[in-house]
């Protein structure tokens with residue numbers, strides 16, 4: 376036998392205990408069989424010398440300094456494929472979320488932070504900072520153009536804040552901001568089937584980066600604003616374009 | 618959508634409305650005969666398509682039933698014989714790498730490395746087009762396609778639905794390849 380090298384000194388993980396305290400059944404976080412199914416099916420495995428099993432082991436061995444500093448937590452998409460593949464249904468993305476949340480807000484990736492802040496600063500919760508009046512103006516402008524130039528679509532309609540509509544349709548900001556013509560095919564489909572739908576000027580943007588930023592307070596603010604938007608109009612369904 | 622569903626749960630909010638996905642409605646409307654799509658336009662062209670199962674919609678929200686709806690819509694629109702599955706798929710699908718804030722995070726190199734697995738999956742199907750029924754997936758797969766020099770078109774589902782109904786306008790074709798650019802005009 377050659378020399379053995381101790382790579383890590385096992386410690387009690389304050390981080391892991393805190394996360395397990397938050398999850399029902401402790402998120403099964405202590406039940407890992409180290410089988411590696413999570414890592415073999417994770418597209419983020421190997422980036423920055425990390426993978427989900429290793430991340431979980433480092434947590435279990437109390438290597439909090441490493442766990443809470445690796446930028447890998449921003450390279451896992453929280454896609455949950457590892458949870459799906461894991462024989463013990465261990466919720467690794469919840470652990471990732473908690474690790475993201477442990478980063479000081481100002482150190483989290485600027486782009487995600489900016490998108491969340493823009494959403495907080497606009498009544499439509501647009502991560503691209505689109506103002507609701509601009510969204511409405513663009514939509515109506517595109518609509519007029521279609522009605523005038525495409526035969527057979529003179530009756531195409533789009534409404535905003537129409538109370539009692541069955542569906543409240545949300546819209547990714549990317550369309551009104553960068554490619555407004557992409558909204559038209561969807562309008563045509565809704566028109567063809569006689570769908571009773573409306574856009575809103577409150578909470579209309581489909582995206583939500585505050586969750587990915589792991590900013591609980593901001594995430595909750597956005598969710599509550601969107602819920603209020605749909606409820607104020609009395610719509611039965613909150614309809615997502617995806 | 619997942620951010621709302623998960624948020625409602627986490628913050629213990631019970632809304633008085635339901636959350637619906639347009640994919641499920643497309644499928645219902647086609648079944649009910651209200652959306653009269655067909656794949657005749659593709660009979661002679663024979664353009665082939667694969668489809669991305671968005672994690673947020675499938676694995677993280679409605680599971681395999683919505684993946685089946687998605688396939689039903691796609692097959693109705695492009696023709697069953699022109700649809701090719703990628704593997705693995707449905708709830709077991711790989712994330713494209715556009716989620717989780719990746720596109721905004723500034724980790725571009727890592728994001729593209731993450732996307733390699735998705736790119737390979739798509740390339741292995743040999744399909745001409747990839748349908749991406751989610752914005753993040755669309756942006757990410759479009760970027761993977763362009764950056765790798767493969768240049769396969771990545772399209773939204775609404776584009777193909779309108780194309781198949783013969784009502785896709787001239788300005789609504791940014792993501793179609795040259796082969797379909799003037800179909801039905």
Ligand code: SF4
Pocket residue numbers: 406407408409410411412413414427428431457460461462463464465
């Ligand atoms: S799949 Fe589950 S049990 Fe297996 S190594 Fe990963 S976390 Fe542990």
Ligand code: SF4
Pocket residue numbers: 413416417418419420426427450451452453454455456457458467468471712
């Ligand atoms: S949630 Fe994260 S760790 Fe799990 S498979 Fe997806 S990217 Fe990998």
